[in-house]
Amino acid sequence: MKFKFTLTIYPATLLFILTALSSCKKETNSVKDGFVGNRKTAPTMVEAEKKSLSKEFKDYWYSGKAEITSYKLEQAQYGEIRDGKAVLIFVTEPFMVDEQVKPDTPNADHISVLKLNSTKNFLTGIYPYSIMNSSFYPVYDNQHAIKLTSSVQEWCGQVFTQLNNRSQFEVNSYSYFESEGDRYHKLEKGHLENELWNKIRINPNNLPIGKIKIIPSLEYLRMAHKELMPYEANANLTITGGKSVYTINYPTLERELSISFSSSFPYSIESWTESYKSGSGKDSKTLTSKALKIKTLKRAYWQENKNSDVFLRDSLGL
16 A cells, blocks of 8 residues: 655754744645655744743753653543553753754754653553653743653554644644544544643642633553544642642543652652543443652653663663
8 A cells, every 4th residue: 555645844944942832834724735844944933931941850851861760550442440560761852943853963952951851661451551641841931841742552553643833733643543543633632631740840820720721641641542523621730848739630531640749849640530431331440540759860861771771660660
């Protein structure tokens, strides 16, 4: 089977603004027009105001190391709870505004993002699940995430979703399911559940509170086979001593996510729970996934790729 891809290139613009977060493109209504994730010549958007970074933030997040935290995972899938492991990797890195990728050679035109790579691994009977989500969020906490990706691999096949922040949110999604096949569409900008994990680490006082609309996590929408769109939600933040809990409840989805984190910098994520009803009729029931922190390490992990470095996984309980 052959797939035909065409790409429309816009006239190059020389204006690259350090804190601009997304780019405009020609209206496209079908994936037949090709993947739209990278636009080397797309014009940038209006510059967003930068917020100052504290010394403790710079000392912690610009130390040349990533923060790696492992979690004991209890994941709900197919009506049962599965044991597994989850890992959150936070690290700052330069990011290209227009192309929306990490540059090979950083320069002053690029912006700084706090990247989160999150992984989950668990078994469903004989076959494994592997899930990964990435969110690229400006350290200045002044715009929505520049880019989100989510992928799920298991023995039946794999699915992938990418959201790019341009004049609107542009979403490309791919799946082996007929009903979820290759798609491209646009959404008006709004809160993204995936970016809220990054916001917690930067400034939890800036989390959205109250009755709001949120696009749920790309992982959840795929796993639950729900439409990618904003949903009504109620969000609240409770602080008790040194512990804070941010909770999002989606009434129409019958889903609730609670993230527990330390109330003081660097606002480390200690645990989370996610509950939602799955199935239909008499077979429907609510299950709760849980993750509890095992260990945190600060490492330049990209340099630790030798066989002699494998012992570090033991330190993380992996």
